Amino acid sequence: MVEIEVLQGxxxxxxxxxxxxxxxxxxxxxxxxxxxxxxxxxxxLLMACMKFGGCQTGEARITPGFKLPAKxxxxxxxxxxxxxxxxxxxxxxxxxxxxxxxxxxxGCETVAFSAISTGVYGYPKKAAxxxxxxxxxxxxxxxxxxxxxxxxxxxxxxxYQKVL
Ligand code: AR6
Numbered sequence: 001m002v003e004i005e006v007l008q009g010x011x012x013x014x015x016x017x018x019x020x021x022x023x024x025x026x027x028x029x030x031x032x033x034x035x036x037x038x039x040x041x042x043x044x045l046l047m048a049c050m051k052f053g054g055c056q057t058g059e060a061r062i063t064p065g066f067k068l069p070a071k072x073x074x075x076x077x078x079x080x081x082x083x084x085x086x087x088x089x090x091x092x093x094x095x096x097x098x099x100x101x102x103x104x105x106x107g108c109e110t111v112a113f114s115a116i117s118t119g120v121y122g123y124p125k126k127a128a129x130x131x132x133x134x135x136x137x138x139x140x141x142x143x144x145x146x147x148x149x150x151x152x153x154x155x156x157x158x159x160y161q162k163v164l
Contacts, residue, residue, distance in 0.1 A: 002136065003146045006160040011150040012040035015069040017108035018062070019150075020099045022116040023075040027055050033114040033152070042067040049075065058094030062102045072106060074099045078117030081124065089131060092117055096135035104143050112148040115156055125156060129163045 011019050011033060021037050024030050027049040029038040038045055048063040055061050060076040076099050079091035095116050103111045113132065117123035129149075136147050151157040 002139070002141045002144055004133070004136065004149070004164060005146065006149045006151065006157065006164060008151045008154060008157040010036065010152070011112055011114050012036050012068060014112045014148070014150065016110040016112045016148065017070065018072040018074050018103050018106070018111045019065070019068070019070045020060075020074045020076060020111065020113040020116070022114045022119065022121075023055070023077045025054050025057060025077045027052050027061060027075050027077075030120075032119045037068070037073060040068055041065060041073065045073065058091040058098065060095065060098035060102050062106060070112070072103075072108065074102050074111075076116060078121055078123065081117060081122040084124075084127070088117075088123065089127070092123065092128060092131050093135050096132055097139060100136065100139045100141070100144065104141060107143050109143060109145045110148070111144055111146070112150045114150055115152070118156065125159050126163070129156075129159050133160075133163050 044066045076095040079088040118128045
């Protein structure tokens with residue numbers, strides 16, 4: 001089973017093989033963690049993302065990290081939370097699965113996830129955390145040795161610690 005760690009901080013500072021960005025379907029940047037990642041990685045990241053022509057909710061794409069300490073950025077648009085009855089849990093699960101798949105395929109050993117959909121997209125934090133932890137725990141890994149859940153705020157950190 002993959003080693004799991006939780007920490008509080010800015011994901012753009014992490015020197016890991018891949019960080020996972022809570023993107024939107026355009027993959028062209030935005031606010032929140034997406035904005036922070038694009039600012040820190042530089043304009044080349046935007047250029048690389050433009051080539052994909054967008055990405056559906058629950059899918060994922062990988063780019064180099066450019067100016068980031070991380071080797072790769074995995075971009076995944078999470079679901080916008082409505083009432084939980086519009087496929088949100090399944091889509092959020094897909095985000096984690098497809099991100100793990102890309103990390104595996106690209107030989108990543110360390111992967112740091114942001115808390116996908118829990119900001120602007122309004123996914124209830126505890127429910128999102130349970131999906132994140134369960135999906136990563138259940139994912140069959142070969143290359144990935146360690147997953148870090150990177151929490152921006154203390155409230156999120158506490159939720160992760162409780163769920164873990
Ligand atoms: N490092 C780690 N986590 C962060 C950072 C950071 N530097 N900054 C924010 N977070 P959000 P979403 C946390 O809103 O809900 C964007 O505009 C934040 O506290 O970034 O998936 C995209 O372009 C929260 O827990 O992503 C999309 O349009 C988590 O990251 C939309 O927001 C996710 O919050 C996606 O919304």
